[in-house]
Amino acid sequence: MKSKKQLLFSILFVLFICAFLTLNVVYAATSSKIEFCDYSGVRRTFMILGVIINIVKIVVPLILIITGMIAFSKTIISGKTEDMTASISLLAKKIIAGLIVFLIPSVLDFTFDTLIGADDSSFTECTNCLLDTENCTIPESDPSTYTE
8 A cells, every 4th residue: 555655656746846847937027918828838737737637537437447347247256145235336436436537627627717717818728738738839939028
């Protein structure tokens, strides 16, 4: 059990390092209105997170459903009727958990649209890079922080 926690910690640490290395310095004293999502490093970070979400969205439900089906088939093969109800409930819980993981991006998209609003364009590019990585556009250069 300790190795799973270490693996999760390692993955989170790598994600933190990736986010830290790709973010650009944003100066507090700007004279023009520059949005947070105008920076290429921010969009790259959101795109990396979007790709990870897409991978998790597909792999985790498959793993949950396959392991549940394997446990259920082992119970059927063993022929113990008292273990059947526990095995069926475990399979149902794993299927529900897989569906929840699969629907997380849709829930995030709905939440962002509701909280930010459709007319607010300041975070549109960030949510686009997070939830729709194919249509994410990363700018060639960062905006100028100081007007000259």
